[in-house]
Amino acid sequence: MSSADADADGSSDATAAPGGATAGDPGDGDNGRYVSGWTPYREWFRDRWAQGGAAAWGTALAHLLVGALLFALVAGFDLGSLPIGGSLIWFLYLSLTVGVLYVATAPPAEPYVAWLDERWMESDVDKLLIVLGHVVLVFFVFAVALGLPFNGLVGALASVFFFTAVYAMMVLALNLHWGYAGIFNIGIAGFMAVGVYVMAILSGSTDPGPASVPGLGLPLPIGILGGVVAAALVGLVAALPALRLRADYFAIVTVALSEIIRITLKSTALQEFTIAGITTGTGGATGITMPGNPVRLLFYQSFDAGAEPALLGSVLFPLLEGLRVTLIPPGSSWLGIVPLPAFTLDLAVEPAVIANLAYVLVLAAFVALFYVLLVRTGNSPFGRVLKAIREDEVVAKSLGKDTNRFKIVAFMFGCGLMGLGGILWQGSQGFTNPGAFRPIITFYIWVALIIGGAGSNTGSVLGGALFAGAIWEGPVYVRRVVTNFVEFGDTPGTFPAAVAPLIEGKVLPLLSFLLANVSALRFILVGVILVTLMQRRPEGLLGHRKEEAAAIPLTRPGGGDGDGIGEPTAAADPVADGGRDDAADGGAR
């Protein structure tokens, strides 16, 4: 706020303004982290910008012009006859430049940033709302840019929130392992696979048709419980011998176990087998059919594709499919003089999207459950011992804590939750195969944890949301938006073919190539984000490990503040103050 005020004051205080702006940069801890050669230029720019009026706009326009000339030279455009694609590129360039200017010269954005910052500090719920709100906002922009109907927007949001929820669950479980107990588990996908496959075998239909292997046909709750327990037991099997190992060796054991599980599920030996007269199996590489998602039964009478709507469906579907609000009826006019165009707000949502959205709501409830469970686990004497193990296991042992028991219980609990998360994720899709449990899934979950911040449960949920929104779904929509606006022609098939036209000054083939491979580019994006994060904020967004491990707030009992009770002690013992100083000296030596 202070810097915004300084800027508003105008030119008289121009020299102070950049400093104020820098110091006022809200809480991101960005100060002094700019590349040193860049800073004087940035400050000069802020200075000019802060003067307002002609000076500011003159500078901005000069930048635009210089940039445009450079761009034109590099791109080799004939300035007289721009191709239509080129003009859109120009448009893109201009918006990009304006955007960069806007960000580089923080003042205009500052009230917003300050507001965000204020809200951000309020509570964990606010943090979550801010992140989710921005995800909704960005996807709304995408939907508008793509000209998607409301149905498309809801569908896109259901998809991104699906991934947000499943990643949040998995990251929460991983946070118990790594953030609290310091157990280096890189075999998450394996524990998910155990949960999903055991569930599928227990609850799979006994007569699945020719394409799939039969299951045992038990009720779904038993299947889910079985899957969770199986994942926890596999966790126990991994933990018993392996927790004696150092963290890095334990990591190798978990990733190896995860691959063993995946390859076992893929093997033809277990594809279909008969035990005690019951035939079942893993389905091998072709995969296995999941039991129907019960959320579908809320809306349909059966799991079949063309099923009739059930009660809730028969009420909701016609209501939402025909939801169009006529704001301005046709033929209306303003005061009977100026004719107005007809305008109808189209809020129609299709049945399939409604069912998806309902499942996302169920997932949200599970995220809440995971969150409460893990916050309770963390904020308790149990979580305190886990933290102590993470910090220094020898100390925990010397204070009489049976650290192996704690590690095993925490590991099994986390693995069980991973199994449940897997069931809700891969098990909800009707069908899965071992390919869904490659180690890359494990590493995606780790990336989400690192973004959110290890040690923080709220950070885990935020990490899941940011990973799903910004890294997983975001780039795909960016591609859709860009390809919607720019005509690329043929996309080159190879990287050399994409780069070669650059010599002739053609950038479109490269752009087109990059966009076509956006899902592969996600890996690069992940890398860039990790490197940036490690440099600038190694603890992740919220990972100060600040969540106190206690069932009650750790403040002085009786509500008195520190000084009130502390002083009599100090007064009674004259050595106290001297002792404190000395204690500080002792450490400084």
Add this chain to the structure above:
Amino acid sequence: MSSEPGGADADDATDTAVDTPAAAAEGARDAAEHPLVVEGLHKTFGGITAVDGASFSVAEGSLTGLIGPNGAGKSTTFNCITGVHTPTSGRIRFRGDDITGMAPHAIAQRGLVRTFQIARELPEMTVLENMMLAPKGQAGERLSYAVVPGLRDRVVEQEEELLERAWQQLEFFEIDHLAEEYAGTLSGGQRKLLEMARALMTDPEVVLLDEPLAGVNPTLEEKLLDRIHELREMGNTFLFVEHDMDVIMNNCEHVIVMHQGSVLAEGTPEQVTSDERVVEAYLGGDV
């Protein structure tokens, strides 16, 4: 062999207990007990014998010093008692039970708690979290109690009691102003205080102090010793490993001198310092 030193200690300890102002007839009877007894302790690492038949005992309510030159086997003895090492042979008894070779946490749970030579605070936990970690028998250390709604109430109740005790202990050690700081930000001396306060949160019967004064300046040293004396008067028992002869001689009523892996002499500070073998082997010209 094993009973002899024990008997001798009992006499010494009885004398000293009577000397302390707090002691009554009841105290004298308790002092006859020796909660910690080490018998013929051997520990070899490959071909090197670190402890070679050490036998001694620690009297109830005493402040017993364990000294010896570098390499005398003090630390190894210490680690054998606390379960970090398993003795090659010999027995360690605590309250009459054989605790030889037990896991460190099992020994600590019985009330035999150690501190470390270099303070090992848990840096990314607050001072209060460090303190509240220590107490034994916390219901909330079971996952079910931590998570299940009805059971958690009991955990919350217990946490309130523990918090109260933690504050009292921090006030006693005069580090209550640091309660909400991360332990990693404390100075070296404050860490020593925290370490001792944390060990006492376990309600130990015997505290093993591994060079609690190493790297501590004289003023803080005095403060730590004051605390130890106060706690001893409250009935705690201490075994005190230390290099500094003066500290041991001025503060402990019973001293065990180790040399080359075995006990060279033991007795009151006066007895030990007048022992020729001790003067020869360890003290040299210092005293």
